[in-house]
Amino acid sequence: MNIILLGAPGSGKGSTSEQLISRKGMTQLSTGDLFRKNIAEKTALGLEAQKFMNAGKYVPDEITNGMVEDYLQTNHDNLVFDGFPRTRAQAEALDKMLEKLGTKIDKVIYLHVDEEVLFDRLTGRLICPKCKRSYHKITRKPQVEWICDFDGAELVTRPDDAPDKIATRIDEYNNLTATLINFYQAHGKLVILDVNGLSVEAIYFDIEEVLN
Numbered sequence: 001m002n003i004i005l006l007g008a009p010g011s012g013k014g015s016t017s018e019q020l021i022s023r024k025g026m027t028q029l030s031t032g033d034l035f036r037k038n039i040a041e042k043t044a045l046g047l048e049a050q051k052f053m054n055a056g057k058y059v060p061d062e063i064t065n066g067m068v069e070d071y072l073q074t075n076h077d078n079l080v081f082d083g084f085p086r087t088r089a090q091a092e093a094l095d096k097m098l099e100k101l102g103t104k105i106d107k108v109i110y111l112h113v114d115e116e117v118l119f120d121r122l123t124g125r126l127i128c129p130k131c132k133r134s135y136h137k138i139t140r141k142p143q144v145e146w147i148c149d150f151d152g153a154e155l156v157t158r159p160d161d162a163p164d165k166i167a168t169r170i171d172e173y174n175n176l177t178a179t180l181i182n183f184y185q186a187h188g189k190l191v192i193l194d195v196n197g198l199s200v201e202a203i204y205f206d207i208e209e210v211l212n
């Protein structure tokens with residue numbers, strides 16, 4: 001089974017993916033993580049993507065779709081798509097890629113969070129560079145300040161979590177991604193979850209119910 005997590009930056013797609021990995025053995029395909037890996041390895045794709053990401057803008061569809069198509073050649077089952085697709089062109093390209101591979105998207109779970117909450121979450125976010133888990137300076141502190149509870153790595157803030165970049169990212173989401181809610185509703189695949197105020201565990205149990 002393949003699912004898409006749809007939602008604004010800061011809606012909890014990454015934390016929800018973690019739950020689906022550890023409790024259900026799914027595999028996360030996060031285009032943001034793939035881009036950051038390419039940036040760290042200084043690949044041509046990474047250098048190109050970095051220009052857009054640093055500005056809080058979406059990476060162009062051709063680059064993003066190409067990267068996903070490569071990934072899917074070796075792995076296309078039991079996936080959680082986190083942060084892809086984000087545009088209508090990406091959604092249409094994904095359907096074609098999966099069809100060629102004899103598979104499909106089964107469910108799209110839209111995580112709805114109020115916009116004012118998103119901003120607070122992103123400005124306070126701390127990330128483990130090693131395992132990608134996220135924390136929050138106030139609401140989800142690690143046991144030891146700036147240290148990951150799971151692997152002891154020093155936590156970092158993401159350059160695109162600066163307030164001006166967050167505003168651009170939320171605009172990009174509203175202008176280009178929100179339309180996918182209707183797209184997947186029309187395809188009969190959409191499940192809307194209002195996750196305001198829910199813990200990551202509570203979100204997971206809601207999703208489990210939907211998937212069963």
Ligand code: ADP
Binds near residue numbers: 160
């Ligand atoms: P968030 O969901 O909080 O924005 P991500 O790690 O998923 O964080 O994405 C970080 C950045 O990577 C995005 O702001 C964008 O620049 C780029 N990116 C990730 N996924 C895509 C995508 N599907 N299409 C275009 N750009 C993307």
